[in-house]
Amino acid sequence: MNFTLLFSVFAVIALVSIIFSFSMSVYISVYDSDWYGLFSKNVTNQLEKEKIFLLGSSTVYSVNSTILNHHFITNEIEYEFFNLADMSDSPKKRLHSLSNIISNDPNIVIYGLDIGNFRIENQVPIPTEEIILHPQNFFLYQFDDFMEPIREKIPGSPKDRSLSTLKYFLFGPQPHHHPFINFYETQITPINELKENTLINDSYQVLDLSENSEEIISLKKIINELKKNNIKLIIFSAPKLVNDANENDIKLFEQTLKNYSEKYDIPIYFLHDEYMDLEIWRDSQHVAINNNTQIYTKDILEILLKEMK
């Protein structure tokens, strides 16, 4: 093996990584955020209407801001809605961009939480048969500690980020209401098919809602920061077709949210088991984006209208 050759390959990889991480953060400075809600600070501050931000992971992606904003305009409600969903978002990840969120001065923040956000690796040793049958998972677990920090730095979709930056440089800042650069219509998958094909694998993850959980700490920080800045927070549990957790965990999750709701005086809504019988699903975790799935958006609208009063 020739080492100059390998060295140049590694040099290229290193250079690409540097440019990559730099440009991914250029995106952040351009758009002032760590999310997919694409607007620049000076533009949003020029908007005269009050702003509503929707936060959450891909499970809130399909809330259609166009419909919501259309409703606000036709009913002369002086609010504008922005869906800031980010792929595989969690309180811990969201905390990084919290100051940006606050500096954009929203009036209401509505936050969709997902039980998956609070699940962590189970530290128990993996049984031998599991290693034999799924060697892939075994290796993933072995290197997880090493990979996690790297994974956290790579955005859910670098493509969207590059394109957004590119668009910004080419066309300047644009108010943009959708979470990802494309808001495609997606197909509804028959519910029976989804239920059959979804394996619930909760053996290597456990729910951690304790006070020491990093996600819980982050969530509390988010709540406190928003309170400090007089931003109204609404929390809801994001809808899922299959909650990959057992019933006790789900109950615990509900109870914890209720406790926070009382403690911090935050309105809370439960949607996680709301649509389990409806034919509106793209997959077991995500509502499809489609004319026939508007119930999700409409429920969010209802929550907002109720809380605005």
Added chain:
Amino acid sequence: MLFNSLDFLVFFFVVMCIISFFKFRRFQHLFLIFSSLFFLYYTDNYLITLLIFTILLHFYVGREIFKSKNIFRKKIFFIIGIVGSIGILGFFKYTDFVITQFNFFGSYLDLGSEIPLLNLALPIGISFYTFQSMSYIIDIYRGSLQPSKTLKEYAVFVAFFPPLVAGPILRANEFLPQLREKISQNEISQKLKLFVITNQNLKFGITLMSIGFFKKMFFSDNIGPLVNNIFSNPIGLESFSIMIGTIAFGIQLYCDFSGYSDIAIGAAAILGFKIPLNFNKPFFASSPSDFWTRWHISLSTWVRDYLYYPLVFKNRNSNSLVFISLLISMLLMGIWHGASWNFLIWGGIHGLFLACYTILRKNFSSNSTKKFFKSKIGKITSILITQYLVFFTFIAFWMKDFTHMAYAMEKYVFLDFATEGTIQIIRDNELPILLIILFGILHFYSYKQGNIVEKISKMKIHYWAGILFVFFISIAMFYVGSAREFIYFQF
């Protein structure tokens, strides 16, 4: 293990290092077998026993065929070998399909009861390694190949990890000699050789692998959403939209599969193996038969040598038998891609095109037509017509729903010249459309340039690194997120 995953890169790097640092031939070959088996076991766990069974069966059968003096005995072992591979492939891949058809007719005849489906998992790479081992025993049976002397050698051939899960399909007579020590220019000993990773091979292999990743992750993954958008519900779309969908899908499929092949060939090249090209600028094919010398070459030559030639060899002067042989060969090639009707239809349409073309060529090839097709205009015309037909077949390759397929095909053939919806689709999918155009330019450039991989890998090191940089940065900046499976994995 997906090629476009970190797991594979780490795996490959480790294999490469170990092979180049431990220079004992006995160790190297065993290590290669072990790592290949691990490669499959990593994703397919216990189904790896099928691969091991296939290796043992065909090694033994091949040897017996070669040893037997008696024609009858030869035939018996040959049949055992063929039944073995077709049996495994058929059982795992086609049983449920056959049962479904049977139940369908059963309910039609009101038989009352249904056979339950087996719901077997499709073992990864089975279509590829069974075909590989079939070619091995057919060649021995025909007398054009000497069987492997050692099980070790044969196991490296069948289990060799780069082409294991999605091709190219290797041929024993091309691969086995590469495992052995060269004595002189024309002579090869039976002894296994030492693997040495040379500079030239390393540079060539890295170049080809990078191009493969570039095709897959930059082009295929980014064009994919447009295809799904148009093809998942084509009803009501305009002709031009359907055409954009077929063009996008053709390019997506090509980038996906030829990208996979490039990575496999590149990885093999680094380890010192020369595997022939699997794709050769298919979108510049100028006739249906030219297309099949450029698309999935390892499969098309397999079908030609082991199916089409035997069928047609004695009857090559009869138009109708040539026609039928081509049709049968292509139907089987179609169903090889998967147990469903749409692949059969896809193969059937290709068969019809090939058969009609062959008959036309046989009966109407005057010098003046030959002259016309050699001229520039003639060539462009024939490329355009061929591609129009080829892209038509991609509709059947994608769509499993018959009403969708029929609608899309009708719109593709009978143009409605409406543009409103198409313009909207183009507006909503700027990136995939731009990538399609960029792909067209690059495909044309590499068609004109000839062997572009060779050229890049012979560049001075700093230019070469510059080109790698362009590939890697485009992959990183346009990475769509979670690793997506290669389309050809399912076959």
Added chain:
Amino acid sequence: MTDSVYEIVAKVFAISINDITDQSGPENIESWDSFNGLVLVDELENFFKIKFSISEITDVKTVADIKRHLKNHDVIVDE
């Protein structure tokens, strides 16, 4: 005899005889596909009055292979 092999190859694939070497094959002759491959077999068989077997045909990857198989049929081919 090499010349006549080259001539036949050139005629079947409609290319110039100067472009043909022993290394020519489907990879570098564009018109060498399965159809022309069989035409070539016909032409060779008629010219040299021999019959090829199927394994010989599938084994051909270059012009050199053709010459090798012709030799096996006792056709004298110059090197």
